[in-house]
Amino acid sequence: MSASRPLVSGVRPWLRAPSATKHILFLLCLMYLITYIDRVNIATAGGLIQSEFHLSNKWLGFAFSGFGYSYLLLQVSGGWIADRLGAHKTLAISGLVWAGATLLTGATTGLASLFAARLLLGIGEGATFPTATRAMANWTPAARRGYAQGIAHAFARIGNAIAPPLVVVLISSAGWRGAFITLGVVSLGWVLYWTIYFRDDPRRHRGCTAEEIERLPPYRDVAMRQSDPIPWRPLIRRMVPVTIVYFCYGWTLWLYLNWLPTFFLHGFNLNLKSSALFSAGVFFAGVVGDTVGGHLSDAILRRTRNLVRARSRLVCVGMLLSLASLLPVLWLHQLSLIAVFLSLAFFFLEVTIGPMWAIPMDIAPRHSGTASGLMNSGSALAAILSPLVFGLIIDLTNNWTLPFVGSIAMLAVGAVLSFFMHPERPLEVRSAA
Numbered sequence: 001m002s003a004s005r006p007l008v009s010g011v012r013p014w015l016r017a018p019s020a021t022k023h024i025l026f027l028l029c030l031m032y033l034i035t036y037i038d039r040v041n042i043a044t045a046g047g048l049i050q051s052e053f054h055l056s057n058k059w060l061g062f063a064f065s066g067f068g069y070s071y072l073l074l075q076v077s078g079g080w081i082a083d084r085l086g087a088h089k090t091l092a093i094s095g096l097v098w099a100g101a102t103l104l105t106g107a108t109t110g111l112a113s114l115f116a117a118r119l120l121l122g123i124g125e126g127a128t129f130p131t132a133t134r135a136m137a138n139w140t141p142a143a144r145r146g147y148a149q150g151i152a153h154a155f156a157r158i159g160n161a162i163a164p165p166l167v168v169v170l171i172s173s174a175g176w177r178g179a180f181i182t183l184g185v186v187s188l189g190w191v192l193y194w195t196i197y198f199r200d201d202p203r204r205h206r207g208c209t210a211e212e213i214e215r216l217p218p219y220r221d222v223a224m225r226q227s228d229p230i231p232w233r234p235l236i237r238r239m240v241p242v243t244i245v246y247f248c249y250g251w252t253l254w255l256y257l258n259w260l261p262t263f264f265l266h267g268f269n270l271n272l273k274s275s276a277l278f279s280a281g282v283f284f285a286g287v288v289g290d291t292v293g294g295h296l297s298d299a300i301l302r303r304t305r306n307l308v309r310a311r312s313r314l315v316c317v318g319m320l321l322s323l324a325s326l327l328p329v330l331w332l333h334q335l336s337l338i339a340v341f342l343s344l345a346f347f348f349l350e351v352t353i354g355p356m357w358a359i360p361m362d363i364a365p366r367h368s369g370t371a372s373g374l375m376n377s378g379s380a381l382a383a384i385l386s387p388l389v390f391g392l393i394i395d396l397t398n399n400w401t402l403p404f405v406g407s408i409a410m411l412a413v414g415a416v417l418s419f420f421m422h423p424e425r426p427l428e429v430r431s432a433a
Helices: 020-053 057-085 087-104 113-126 127-139 142-197 209-217 220-226 230-265 272-304 307-330 336-350 355-362 363-397 403-418 425-433
Strands: none
Touching: 020 057, 020 087, 020 113, 020 127, 020 142, 020 230, 020 272, 020 355, 057 087, 057 113, 057 127, 057 220, 057 363, 087 127, 087 142, 113 127, 113 336, 113 403, 127 142, 127 363, 142 230, 142 272, 142 336, 142 355, 230 272, 230 307, 230 336, 230 355, 230 363, 230 403, 272 355, 272 403, 307 336, 307 355, 307 403, 355 363, 355 403, 363 403
């Protein structure tokens, strides 16, 4: 009788549970997916809400932008709290708030309560991405930062992609109010699992092996973090160009997130189901872009040992290719071609995500939550302005492609300013010198 292949601990390799580091990354990826579904679900339900509450495009855009005000305010403060308290407590509290806001959206009765629910959602989700970056800084090897951020944001784009058809299905079975209540309950489930499973220090996690710990950066406990003052002036100075570039990225992102289903619905007179499917197709292109961008950034870094090429130059190329893909949308009229070019533009836009979110960890690894909060303030500001400008332009001109001109201009500015980002200069090294 021939000997069978030995098994590790009596379990076949493909049956073994994932390592603790992979489990934590997946849990963060799931959070990105859920939060994006909860923030963009209103775009799919927007037509029904607009009709029930008798809102113009301008006022619907105003309701959309409510998320951005509180989201902006919580970026830096949320990142600072995560650096001080750790990701475990910060995300647990944030999750309870955003889940509650999603539930309350289903109980809104007009513009004021809808705007208030969006404000509360921004409070809950404002600290999530900076806090996730804080968790990744503890749980991810330095050489895998681009991949970790890329795959996490790929899940966010999966959330964008599945949100339109998912919300349509929920609306058809439970109405738009029931859709928000169902999604709020799912968010509460994630919060419970996060609270039970996650630990700030990988060395205190029962599932983390010695081999995994050896590859991870040193952990700084709460006492060490609280005794280490944040160098605000040099940190802000270093992050200003990064924040502006991310604002330019965010301008186009929020145009897609808030208005794409409505763009297909009213711009081409599609029904709700068809507009959701077209939107999902465009957003799936972003899923691929996020994954490719993260892998490509780390691959360039491994091959060249050059952070500028792996981060800043890759961002520049992605923005320029996104700009070039948006140009045909301005004069094309065939729906299928417009969808193709919008998908290409979103793919290249999302290629920039992995390197962009790795930059705060490169510049300020000890203050990565605060640094990423500063950067994400740019996108949060764009979340306020972009929906308002889009809605206003549509009301004034009834031209659904004209707002993309602003995106083209913003992408050009971002590509130029990417040359002023310097991830190769760690803040701690310069401060110590």
